Amino acid sequence: MGRRRSKPKAYATIQSVQEDVTGSRTLVVITFSNGNKFRLLVDCGMYQGSVEEYAKNGSLGFINAELIDAVLLTHAHVDHSGQIPLLYANGANCNVYMSQDTKRICIPLLENTCQIFAQDNNPMYNENDLNRAIHAFETIEYDEWVELKNLMNMPSGVSVKFIRNEHIPGAASICVQVSPENEESFRLMFSGDYNMSNAFSNRITTMPEDIKKNPIAFFMMEATYGRKTKKNMVVGKFENDVEKYIGMGKSIIVTAFANMRMQNCLYLLRQMQDKGTLSTDIPIYIDGGMGEALTNIWPILNTVDIKDFLPQNFHRASTDKKKLIDSEGQFILVTTSGMGNFGPSKEYLSMAISKDNMVIYFSGYVSNESTARRIIDAKLGDILDVNGAIKEKRAISDYTEEMSAHARAEDLQSFIEQFHCIRTLVWNHGSNTSKLAMKERSDKMENVDVSTINDGKIAFKVDKDGLVKEFTIVSIPVEKSISKQPKRAPKRNKKCKTTRRNKRATGY
Ligand SMILES: [Zn+2]
């Protein structure tokens, strides 16, 4: 009699309605053979960029907050963390797991977001919701398996390992291991935002052997820069530009994201001072509540190795913004928000745009509908609307993308290639063209059985052998949100051959 393989019973459904980069949130519902469910939410971020994107905030969509057993936070960027308090405004009763540094960064960041909301007529969440959320923050050490408890405070059969990732300080890629009783365990992996290295770290992102060697049933991987290659990467532009514009007698307003970009700009200015390419006579100012708060805590973060990064002749800008803009002497100001739509940069840009002794410099990603985009696209002499001020553009504008915190296509590819066996790979967090560009690469990989993209409309059902079905998401909540008919029959190519493993996974 042939050996009959018992059918695996435990499975997971994974769904994320994220279509592009912002608004990261992925619901994972693990169903055990006895019918018990464990509901995990990986990240709960805000939509950002255009007005249309921003309008999607304030709703949890397919997520029933009361049913969530645990939230896993990959890192502190607002587009991954900014809606966590909304879960508590909607009755969540679970822990939010994150690394220590993510907690340190996330608290001031959410407090700041909450303060901004407080000015709204109909705020998304209030201080009470925020406090309840912060109370639920649990820190997890990197590289240690932690078994999660369910809402009844019972062991869940679901364990997680946070793996340090150099995207920003505190960032993690997360491995989820499902260990049903008397069944083979399986793993799900969530890259979070990924970068190999960053300016403040002496390390490169390194996956533990155990994570690389064991098969991964489902892998959700970011693809932000799936179409950008390292070949086309400009390095050193910021320093060259600062030297050039200061040499021309201009003052420079650098807009930067509060979390890491502002600190990165300051560190580059410091390095220029150390090299002698920037005179310490030029005062350097910062302006932006959250940016300042994060700059202050930066040296105490465990994952920041470069603690001494502030330039000389460094000051907090006075509250009189006009006085600084009208001042005679040269200066450099680093201010938030990065795209010029919000915060102090909104005011500075509307004043500086008509001054021919100014350079407006954008230090990162610029979305199509942003103030930054309009300024970059305008020619000198054009009349344009800068945050409500109709002015002639007389200031020079310039930008660099070199400080991006996301890996380029080749690095995304080699990150995936280091795993021995990925049953289902889903490219997420990027434009469709970026995700498809990465899928084209992963389709050729020997270690990947099935690769696909998340277009925000599909839910994936996986078991220990990988993809079982793809479903079209039709309504909420998740258990009822998937149509009866599979959209596509799964193809289990089994390209990656792994030896049959023991019934239970190796100890952790
Ligand atoms: Zn991020």
Ligand SMILES: [Zn+2]
């Ligand atoms: Zn992100």
